[in-house]
Amino acid sequence: MSYIIRRAIFYLIAAWASITLNFFLPRMMPGDPGSVLMAKLRGQGDIRPETIEAMTKAYGLSDDPLIIQYFGYMRNILSGEFGVSTSWFPAPVIDVIRTGLIWTIILMGTALLISFGIGSVLGVIGAWKRGSWMDNVTPPVFVFLGSLPYFWIAPLLLFAFAFHFNIFPARHAYNTDLSPNFSWSFISSVIGHMILPVLSIVIVSIGGWLLGMRNTMIAILSEDYVTMAEAKGLGSRRVMFGYGARNALLPTLTSFGMSLGFILSGSLFTEMVFAYPGLGYLLINSVRSLDYPLMQGLFMMITFAVLFANFIIDILYVRLDPRIRQH
Amino acid sequence: MSSSVNTALENAQTEVSTPEPPKNQPVRKAKRASGVVGLLLQNRKAAVGAFIVVFYVLVAVLGPYLVPYDPTQIVGRRHTPPSWEHWFGTDGSGKDVLSQTVVGARSSLATGFIVGSIVTVVGILIGMTAGYMRGRVDDFLSTLINIVLIIPGLPLLIVLAAFLPAGFWSIIFVLSVTGWAWGSRVLRSQTMSLREKDFVASAVTVGEGKLRIMLREILPNMMSIVVAGFFGAVNYAIGAQAGLEFLGLGNPSNVSWGNNLYWAQNNSAMLVGAWWTLIPSGLSIALVAFGFSMINYAIDEVTNPRLRSQRQTASILKKQPAKVRRSRATPVLMEGNGD
Numbered sequence: 296m297s298y299i300i301r302r303a304i305f306y307l308i309a310a311w312a313s314i315t316l317n318f319f320l321p322r323m324m325p326g327d328p329g330s331v332l333m334a335k336l337r338g339q340g341d342i343r344p345e346t347i348e349a350m351t352k353a354y355g356l357s358d359d360p361l362i363i364q365y366f367g368y369m370r371n372i373l374s375g376e377f378g379v380s381t382s383w384f385p386a387p388v389i390d391v392i393r394t395g396l397i398w399t400i401i402l403m404g405t406a407l408l409i410s411f412g413i414g415s416v417l418g419v420i421g422a423w424k425r426g427s428w429m430d431n432v433t434p435p436v437f438v439f440l441g442s443l444p445y446f447w448i449a450p451l452l453l454f455a456f457a458f459h460f461n462i463f464p465a466r467h468a469y470n471t472d473l474s475p476n477f478s479w480s481f482i483s484s485v486i487g488h489m490i491l492p493v494l495s496i497v498i499v500s501i502g503g504w505l506l507g508m509r510n511t512m513i514a515i516l517s518e519d520y521v522t523m524a525e526a527k528g529l530g531s532r533r534v535m536f537g538y539g540a541r542n543a544l545l546p547t548l549t550s551f552g553m554s555l556g557f558i559l560s561g562s563l564f565t566e567m568v569f570a571y572p573g574l575g576y577l578l579i580n581s582v583r584s585l586d587y588p589l590m591q592g593l594f595m596m597i598t599f600a601v602l603f604a605n606f607i608i609d610i611l612y613v614r615l616d617p618r619i620r621q622h
Numbered sequence: 623m624s625s626s627v628n629t630a631l632e633n634a635q636t637e638v639s640t641p642e643p644p645k646n647q648p649v650r651k652a653k654r655a656s657g658v659v660g661l662l663l664q665n666r667k668a669a670v671g672a673f674i675v676v677f678y679v680l681v682a683v684l685g686p687y688l689v690p691y692d693p694t695q696i697v698g699r700r701h702t703p704p705s706w707e708h709w710f711g712t713d714g715s716g717k718d719v720l721s722q723t724v725v726g727a728r729s730s731l732a733t734g735f736i737v738g739s740i741v742t743v744v745g746i747l748i749g750m751t752a753g754y755m756r757g758r759v760d761d762f763l764s765t766l767i768n769i770v771l772i773i774p775g776l777p778l779l780i781v782l783a784a785f786l787p788a789g790f791w792s793i794i795f796v797l798s799v800t801g802w803a804w805g806s807r808v809l810r811s812q813t814m815s816l817r818e819k820d821f822v823a824s825a826v827t828v829g830e831g832k833l834r835i836m837l838r839e840i841l842p843n844m845m846s847i848v849v850a851g852f853f854g855a856v857n858y859a860i861g862a863q864a865g866l867e868f869l870g871l872g873n874p875s876n877v878s879w880g881n882n883l884y885w886a887q888n889n890s891a892m893l894v895g896a897w898w899t900l901i902p903s904g905l906s907i908a909l910v911a912f913g914f915s916m917i918n919y920a921i922d923e924v925t926n927p928r929l930r931s932q933r934q935t936a937s938i939l940k941k942q943p944a945k946v947r948r949s950r951a952t953p954v955l956m957e958g959n960g961d
Contacts, residue, residue: 305765305768308765308769309768309769309772309773312769312773313769313773316773317781320781320782320785321785434919435667435670435916438912438915438916438919439908439912441915442857442907442908442909442911442912442915443904443908444861444864444865444868444904444907444908444911445865446864446865446868446869446883447883447900447903447904447905447907447908448904450886450887450892450900451897451900451904453892454892454895454897454900458892458893458895459895506919553771553772555774556772556773556774556775556776557775559774559776559777560774560775560776560777560865563776563777564776564865564868567869568887578777578780579780579869582780582784582869582870582871583870587784590780590781590784591781593777594777594778594780594781597774597777598773598774598777601772601773601774602772605772
C-alpha cells in the first residue's frame with residue numbers, strides 16, 4: 296500500500312503546485328496586475344461596481360502582504376471558494392463550473408471509451424499480423440489522422456454533416472426545447488448532439504491507442520510464454536487475446552492516465568466549435584469576456600479532475616498488477 | 623494539436639528507452655550516425671516524411687518572395703471560390719488565401735523550430751542531470767517533470783497566454799514552459815540505463831569529469847532519442863501555436879496558419895460554405911505534423927529492431943544468405959559488420 300501513499304503524496308504536491316501557480320500568475324504579469332486587468336475590463340465598455348469589487352478581492356488589490364494573500368487564497372480554494380464570475384455575475388464561479396463539468400465528463404468519457412476500444416483492438420490485430428498489408432497501411436493512415444488538428448476537423452465535420460447534409464444538430468448538448476430529465480426524447484437528443492463532437496475526438500485520438508497497443512503487443516509477443524502457448528497448440532485467438540493483449544493492456548493503462556490531459560485538450564476545442572456547454576466552452580468564453588476568476592477557477596477544477604482521475608488509475612493499476620504491491 | 627501522435631511517440635519512446643539492447647562498448651560515433659541515417663534513407667516512411675518537411679521548409683523560406691499577392695491586403699471580393707485569379711479563393715475580407723497560406727508557413731515553422739530547440743536543450747539539461755545525479759536531485763527534478771506533465775496542457779497554455787501580452791515571443795515563452803517535460807522524462811530514464819554501462823564506468827575510472835561523461839559519453843549514445851524528441855517538440859509547438867491563435871490568443875494581425883483558421887471561423891466561413899478558407903491552412907498543419915511523425919516513426923523502427931517491419935527484415939535477408947526460423951519472436955540477424 297505504500298505505493299498508493301507515495302502516489303497520493305505526489306498528487307497533493309501537484310495540486311499545491313497548480314494552486315500556487317494560479318496564485319502567482321496574475322501577480323507576476325508585467326506591470327501592476329490589478330490595474331492592467333482593470334484597464335482591459337474598462338476597455339470592454341460596461342463595467343459594474345460589483346465587478347470591480349470582485350476583481351479587487353480576487354487579485355489582492357488589498358494592501359495585505361503577499362504571504363497573507365497567499366494563505367487566504369489557499370484557504371479559499373480548499374473550501375471550494377473560487378470567487379464570483381464577472382461574466383455570469385453574480386453567480387459564484389463554482390456554480391458556473393458545475394453546469395459544465397457533467398457535459399465534459401459525458402463527452403470525454405464516451406469519446407475515450409470508443410477510441411480506446413477500437414484503437415486497442417486494431418493495434419492487437421496489427422501486431423498479430425505483423426507485416427501483412429493491413430499492418431503496413433494502418434500505421435501511416437492513423438498517424439495522419441492523428442496529425443489533424445482538432446480545431447480543424449471539428450469545423451469540417453460541422454460543415455459537412457450539420458450544415459451541408461443537415462443530418463446532425465450543429466450546436467449545444469441537447470435540444471433546448473426539452474427540459475433535462477430521463478425521458479427517452481431527451482436522452483436521444485443528447486446522443487444526437489454528441490455524435491459529431493465524439494466523432495471528431497475519436498478520429499484524431501484513435502491512432503495513439505492503436506500505435507501504443509501495437510508496439511507493446513509486439514514486445515509481448517516475443518516473450519517465451521507466448522511461444523509456449525503457441526507450442527502447446529492453443530488456438531490463435533486465445534493466444535492473441537488471452538496471452539498477448541491481456542498483458543499488453545497493463546502498460547497501456549498508464550499511458551491512459553498520461554494522455555487524459557491531451558484528450559481533454561481536444562475535447563476543449565471540440566466543445567468550442569460545437570458550442571457544447573462543457574468546461575472547454577466555458578473556458579474559452581471566460582477568456583473572451585476577460586472573466587479571470589472563472590478562467591482560473593476552471594483551470595483549477597480541470598487540473599484537480601485530471602489529478603483525481605490519475606489517482607484512480609493508480610489504484611486500479613495496483614489491483615491489476617500484483618507485482619507493484621511488493622515494492 | 624497533434625496530441626495522439628505525442629502519445630504514440632511516448633509509448634514508442636519508452637519502448638525504446640527501456641529494453642534497448644545493451645551496447646557494451648561505445649560504438650564509434652561517425653560510423654553509427656551514418657548507419658542510422660543510411661537505414662533511415664532506405665525507410666519509405668522516413669523518405670515520405672522528410673519530403674513533406676523539406677517541401678514546407680522551402681515554402682517557408684522562399685514562398686513569401688513568390689506569392690502573387692500581399693496576404694494582408696484586400697485584393698478581391700469576399701469569399702470568392704478558387705479561380706485562375708485566386709487559386710485558393712479569397713477569405714472573408716477579400717484577401718488571397720494562397721498567399722496567406724504560403725506566408726503563414728514562415729511563422730508556424732519558425733515557432734516550431736525555435737520552441738523545438740529551446741525545449742530540446744532544456745529537456746537534455748534537466749533530464750540528464752536527473753538521470754545522472756540520482757538521489758535527492760533526481761527526486762526533486764523528476765517530481766517537477768511529472769508535475770509539468772500531469773497539469774493539463776491546453777488549459778495551462780490558455781491561462782498563461784491570457785495573462786501575457788499577445789505576441790510572437792509570448793507564445794514562444796508559453797510553449798517552451800509547458801513543453802520541455804516530455805523530452806526530459808524520456809532522456810532521464812535513458813540516461814539512467816546508460817550510466818550503468820561499462821563504458822561509463824571506464825570513463826569514471828579514467829577520471830573524466832561528470833560534465834564530460836554526460837556530454838561526450840552518454841549524450842552521443844542517445845542521439846536518436848534526442849532527435850525524435852526534437853521533432854516531436856516541433857510538432858507540438860506548431861500545433862499548439864495554431865491552437866492558441868485559433869482561440870484568438872495570438873496576435874491576430876500576424877499571418878500564420880492558426881490565425882488564418884481563426885479568421886475563417888470568425889468570418890463564419892463554414893456557414894457560408896467557404897471551405898477553401900479552411901482547407902489549406904488546416905491541411906498544412908496536418909501534413910507537417912504527419913511528416914515529422916513519420917520520420918519519428920521510422921527512427922523508432924530503425925533504432926528499435928523489434929519494431930522493424932517484416933518487409934525490412936526480408937530485404938536485409940535477401941542480401942545476406944541466412945536462415946531465420948519463422949516465429950513471432952523478433953528475428954535475430956547478424957549483419958556483415960557485426961554491428
